[in-house]
Amino acid sequence: MNLLPLLFLLPALLGLVPPMQVSAAPARQIHLLRPVMGSAGAAVKVKGVSCSSWQFGVETNSLRGWNTVPAGCESYFGHYMMGRRYREDSRAVAAAAAEYARGLQISSGGGKQIWVFDVDETSLSNLPYYSRHGFGVEPFNATLFDTWVATGTAPPLPESLKLYKELLSLGIKVVFLTGRAEEQRQITASNLKKAGYYSWEKLILRGNGALAHENALQFKSSERLKLTEQGYRIVGNIGDQWSDILGSPEGERTFKLPDPLYYIS
Numbered sequence: 001m002n003l004l005p006l007l008f009l010l011p012a013l014l015g016l017v018p019p020m021q022v023s024a025a026p027a028r029q030i031h032l033l034r035p036v037m038g039s040a041g042a043a044v045k046v047k048g049v050s051c052s053s054w055q056f057g058v059e060t061n062s063l064r065g066w067n068t069v070p071a072g073c074e075s076y077f078g079h080y081m082m083g084r085r086y087r088e089d090s091r092a093v094a095a096a097a098a099e100y101a102r103g104l105q106i107s108s109g110g111g112k113q114i115w116v117f118d119v120d121e122t123s124l125s126n127l128p129y130y131s132r133h134g135f136g137v138e139p140f141n142a143t144l145f146d147t148w149v150a151t152g153t154a155p156p157l158p159e160s161l162k163l164y165k166e167l168l169s170l171g172i173k174v175v176f177l178t179g180r181a182e183e184q185r186q187i188t189a190s191n192l193k194k195a196g197y198y199s200w201e202k203l204i205l206r207g208n209g210a211l212a213h214e215n216a217l218q219f220k221s222s223e224r225l226k227l228t229e230q231g232y233r234i235v236g237n238i239g240d241q242w243s244d245i246l247g248s249p250e251g252e253r254t255f256k257l258p259d260p261l262y263y264i265s
């Protein structure tokens, strides 16, 4: 008689390990997830859980005015941004936006329906830059960042580009609204085109001078107000910062893309 199977069964028979079940009850699944998710208490410390909680606070706009990603979270956010999860989170948002857009009655608007797109971390991705600068752990350096912007080589966020194309095919025009400076118009326009955003109704950048006191939320709200005063109907608005999508007029529906790397008020 072969005793091997019995040897494996013995601990289970003695109640030392839970019996394996193909169709495990939800309670058991939660139990098995506890150590993985860090819910098993202080006895089981799991790397990245506090970074994940911080991320939740950021994405829900509960944590505000922060300057850098917490020290120790560089690797967590490196994995998040460069791995599948960032793309999947972006896809969940962009797909919901596309579904909403398909449900709109566009034909009756006289070509005045627009969708507002932010640029950085919405239309274009600065991951090539942030991957070399600590994924938000390093303090922001405007000089270095502007040097990167001047290369005009930022790739598109693929999910946003897909949404952009679908909106155009539905007859919705796109307006890019960015906190980038007016001096960066040429390079931003050529970067957008290179990335696949081949046409737009307007590209609105931040002028200098009188508006310097405004934060991004005030600047973008006032520009959206101008658009509505020009007769446009903002059917959608997408950005990675809460300051892209808060502030009246927000647009008829807003969509928040993930961005745990920096905060703009």
Ligand SMILES: *[C@@H]1O[C@H](CO)[C@@H](O)[C@H](O)[C@H]1NC(C)=O
Pocket: 141, 142, 143, 144
């Ligand atoms: C930004 O980076 C440049 C080049 O490394 C450096 O000379 C400058 O001091 C940095 N600025 C800030 C504010 O850290």
